[in-house]
Amino acid sequence: MKKFLAILLFVFLLGFLAACGGEDNEESQNDSDSNEENTEESSEGSAEGGEWTPEQNIEMVAPAGAGGGWDTTARMAAKVLNEEGIIEESIGVVNKEGAGGAIGWSYIANQEGNPHSLFVSSSPILLVPLSGQSDHGHEDFTPIANVIADYGAFAVREDAEWENLSELFEQMKEDPSSVTVVGTSSPGSMDHIQFVRFAKAAGVDITKIKYVSAPDAGGITQVLNGSADVFSTGVGEVVEQARAGEIRVLAVTSEERLEGETLSEFPTAKEQGIDEKFINWRGFFGPAGMTEEQVAYYEQKFKELSESDAFAEIRTNYGWNEMFMGSEEYKNFLDEEKENLKGLLEELDLLNE
Amino acid sequence: MLKNVNQRVAIVLAVLSAFYLVLSYQLPTYPYIPVDADGVPKALGWLLLALSVGLFFSKDRDSEEQKAKRHIPKKDVISLLVVFLLVFLYITFFESLGFILATVLFVFSSTWYLGYKKHMVNAIVSILFPIILYSIFVYMLQIRLPAGILPF
Amino acid sequence: MGALEGIATGFQVALSLEGIMFVLIGVFVGTFIGMLPGLGPISAIAIMIPITYGMDPTMALVMMAGVYYGAVFGGSTSSILLNAPGISGTVASAFDGYPMAQQGKAGKALAIAALSSFVGGTISVVLLMIFAPMLASVAISFGPPAYFALMLLGLSAIASLSEGSTIKAMISAVVGFMIATIGIDPQTGTARFNFGSANLLDGIDFLVIALGLFAIAEVCYLIMNRAKKSVGTAKEIGSLRLSKNDMKEMSGPVGRQSFLGFILGILPGAGATIASFISYITEKKIAKNPDEFGKGSVKGLAAPEASNNAATSGAFVPLLSLGIPGSGTTAVMLGAFLVLGLQPGPMMMTDRPEVFWGIIASMYIGNIFLLILNLPLIPYIARLLTIPRPMLISLVIMFSFIGVYAISFSVFDLYLLLAFGVLGLLMRMFAFPAPPFILAFILGGMMEQSFRQSMTISGGNISIFFENNISLVLIILSVLSFIFPIIKTIRTKKKEA
Incomplete structure (x- = not known):
């Protein structure tokens, strides 16, 4: 019986904390309401039948453990996207830790065409496959948008x-x-x-x-x-x-x-x-086989994220720089960067594709 | 021939160290690194080989108490194997059935098999515990456990 | 601002109504999360970070610190009651805590753990408060050669860590060390012994091994000995009360190991796990009755418990005074600072004294709260042991499973857990001790890396280990600690002859 009481108390305390932490959210709630209207309008404006919106909750994978750079980026992005109402559907962060990211990437690679599963990555997605420790590189995924530079x-x-x-x-x-x-x-x-x-x-x-x-x-x-x-x-x-x-x-x-x-x-x-x-760029990817509409949807949403005041504050706190790239630009950037790194690793005798 | 258990164990260990050594000698090496990735493993492999030789010739004998530990009635071996089978099934269906369902089935069946007769109590505990833990992890702590075929 | 003034500011923060409340919330949530399988301070802090967003930084950090040492405090419960350590810092607590609980003294065991943790925590906070600014230099004084020597000292005690055959203890240790070499080698990036599997690239998680060798092996053992009434779960919890004798026995180890744990906690990379092991070993070495260790010794439980809590406060030294996170947990803690817009670094003490001293002062109060919260709960928690054995066995398996899954989210690790359970059972049947295995696994990995870092730095010259004073002293100590027991055995044998 005491155990249940303890758990109840814990629930109560967490609720209380959420209330404390949420004080300043009310303002942003208002912001987000107006934001929402804007986006709805704009989306209606551009809707030519091909518009896509998520049909279920979105899973955001951090291919690393709790507390690291990828995890922080994923959690903060998910928080802002939801709290500012940029994306309505709930975004849950999942940690797929291991092998410098390879475990998480192979998890996503198995979800080809699933538009409700995204992940965050940075330079290791180029370097780890080059050193032969991942079967999947950025070519196996859909680059959506880059948001941060370190x-x-x-x-x-x-x-x-x-x-x-x-x-x-x-x-x-x-x-x-x-x-x-x-x-x-x-x-x-x-x-x-x-x-x-x-x-x-x-x-x-x-x-x-x-x-x-x-x-x-x-x-x-x-x-x-x-x-x-x-x-x-x-x-x-x-x-x-x-x-x-x-x-x-x-x-x-x-x-x-x-x-x-x-x-x-x-x-x-x-x-x-x-x-x-x-x-050290950091951005978001989806699995292979996403449609153009789906990519366009997320690209737009991450642009809104990148431009939001809430995310700007997070960037300042963590000392990150803003660096937005859309899907197409991002992909070309990655291809070029990978060639460059490949040459270096080859010279160091560390290339092991 | 092999008079005691320690000698048999020593042979198993020697085989193990040989296997480990073979793998260690296949590790790639790089120039300009004084102690490479293979240095410590090679040392460990030889050390284990030496120790297993030492064990083979050592005069240590098991105490009676220790021998008794190894003597397991057949009945108990069977029950251990059955529980292993249950655990194995538990792991196999952990993600596909989902945490709650797999755990409920496992806790209930293994408790029953191990001889607990109050099935009502068993059912209540094995359903409640996983659900409570699942809710704490997933809803309070935001740590996702596999949901499986259940919708939540 | 002088230190005294700083301390006064700190207590103003910590003793304000708000301060007390947040400390209370922090330690409560921390203990609770710490008791859950697999969730240690790292997860506890990571989970709390989004909640603190937008809170007053000082209060948020006072709470987070509470979560941290609360989680370490709560982690020992499952170690003692179920032989199933939830976090790595509490493995050594199972060595004597579990046998004690099995003897029907679970209440006493938990009370000793709580009291030792409290004293360890409090002594180290006093040290933290007086010496934090000065100790900053200690935190960075260890270079790779010194770390190598420290690990060597820890490993040299293997022979004394177990009774019975020395050669078997050494074999256990070598195999444990071998397991530590699995995965990507940080110095070259080479994947070792992973058989092409991505699942093994990171090596095997410590918790998989600890839960396998201890909890799962124990469960197997219980199943095999179901018929024997004498083996297995105790029906009695026993009284919480500690006798005068117990107190007397505890006081030495707790006092000594609080200091040792604190110092080891300061060193980046060492932390609570290594501290608790080294404390256990030292107490066993200097004890008049080392044979009692491993069989429910009061000293054997009090030492690692005092030490791991002291190490937790120690870990705050490099974090608060230098902005250097010495462990995974303090790295996540550093993340918490950043979210709140604070930059921990050498300047924080002067820039934000209220944060610096507030956290330290709040730890006194937090430790008192932990004791007050936990002591009355012990009888209820200990009642876990009165669960009928068949059900307890099933629940321990489930507990270990969540523990492993919650850190890696991988089914592969569950199979590994089962495999290590079988290994643990075999080791038990053939009289190979498990503690040297686990010790070599923890220390071995770090020892190899620091050895090779040193060799790279010196360009392959071994003299680097003898040029540095710290490493020289530690190496001499480890040689002595290795040779001494051998001489002792030879002498006793001669006497017998």
């Missing part, structure tokens, strides 16, 4: 001998193995590849670079205690350390300087004469 950064301890990326690469041209690079993920994945890409552009022998993979925040720890020299990571991971003066950011991977208090102080590689860029 950039990488290369950081060293504040007392390091290198003032900027060019200096580091000058030394590495002499002796590539005199520097240890640390990243979170394994060789052939993002942290490694972004560094290699810039090193190659600067003329370093990339096959001799010493790269160490250290999960669970090992990367920043190793740079701070001097075990490793350079930390290759996402810019969000280092901004606070840089603000505190613990580390120095040698370069960010974007083409232009980023916006923000500390962020704008980070030099780009481009301004140091290294003509290369690396974007």
